[in-house]
Amino acid sequence: MKELPLAKVYQLLEPGPVVLLTTAHKGRANVMTMSWHMMVEFEPPLVACVVSNGDHSFAALKATGECVIAVPAASMADAVVAVGNTTGRGLDKFEAFGLTAVPAASVAPPLVKECFANLECRVVDRRLVAVYNLFVLEVVKAWVDPRQKSPKTLHHRGYGTFVIDGEVVRLKSKMR
Numbered sequence: 628m629k630e631l632p633l634a635k636v637y638q639l640l641e642p643g644p645v646v647l648l649t650t651a652h653k654g655r656a657n658v659m660t661m662s663w664h665m666m667v668e669f670e671p672p673l674v675a676c677v678v679s680n681g682d683h684s685f686a687a688l689k690a691t692g693e694c695v696i697a698v699p700a701a702s703m704a705d706a707v708v709a710v711g712n713t714t715g716r717g718l719d720k721f722e723a724f725g726l727t728a729v730p731a732a733s734v735a736p737p738l739v740k741e742c743f744a745n746l747e748c749r750v751v752d753r754r755l756v757a758v759y760n761l762f763v764l765e766v767v768k769a770w771v772d773p774r775q776k777s778p779k780t781l782h783h784r785g786y787g788t789f790v791i792d793g794e795v796v797r798l799k800s801k802m803r
Contacts, residue, residue, distance in 0.1 A: 644780035647697040649736040652687035659684045660711030662783040672766040683715045692750040697739035700778035701791040743775035
């Protein structure tokens with residue numbers, strides 16, 4: 628074994644696909660790229676996510692308690708990375724990166740039309756926001772685009788390195 632620098636541990640435990648998080652505050656929608664999230668409950672579906680307090684979206688999420696988690700296919704990689712490398716403080720990132728905002732049914736932030744799944748969320752637990760910038764979200768409405776068959780997802784490995792889903796393997800499980 629060779630020692631690994633502690634700053635690289637997160638590259639080994641990447642929690643899931645890179646997603647887009649949309650917020651809306653004071654009449655303006657924004658979108659950011661997010662990799663640090665995880666499921667914490669099946670039903671109701673709860674998702675924990677970290678949004679840096681330096682991100683423009685942090686203030687909107689904290690103020691409104693609403694967001695959409697949009698799951699892009701790997702084919703959107705260039706737009707996803709561009710969104711993540713750009714602040715929304717003075718830029719409409721939907722327009723700048725060719726994304727289409729679609730009204731959500733239950734929350735103010737928009738869905739992202741180009742994504743194969745969109746999860747409308749409300750913040751249900753803020754206890755770790757002040758310490759870790761960690762929000763717990765309840766998914767209140769979920770959407771999928773049936774036209775996008777078996778999309779591959781993008782997974783962040785750190786410092787501009789990504790992995791795309793590979794072969795699907797089905798094994799016996801006690802869960803349905």
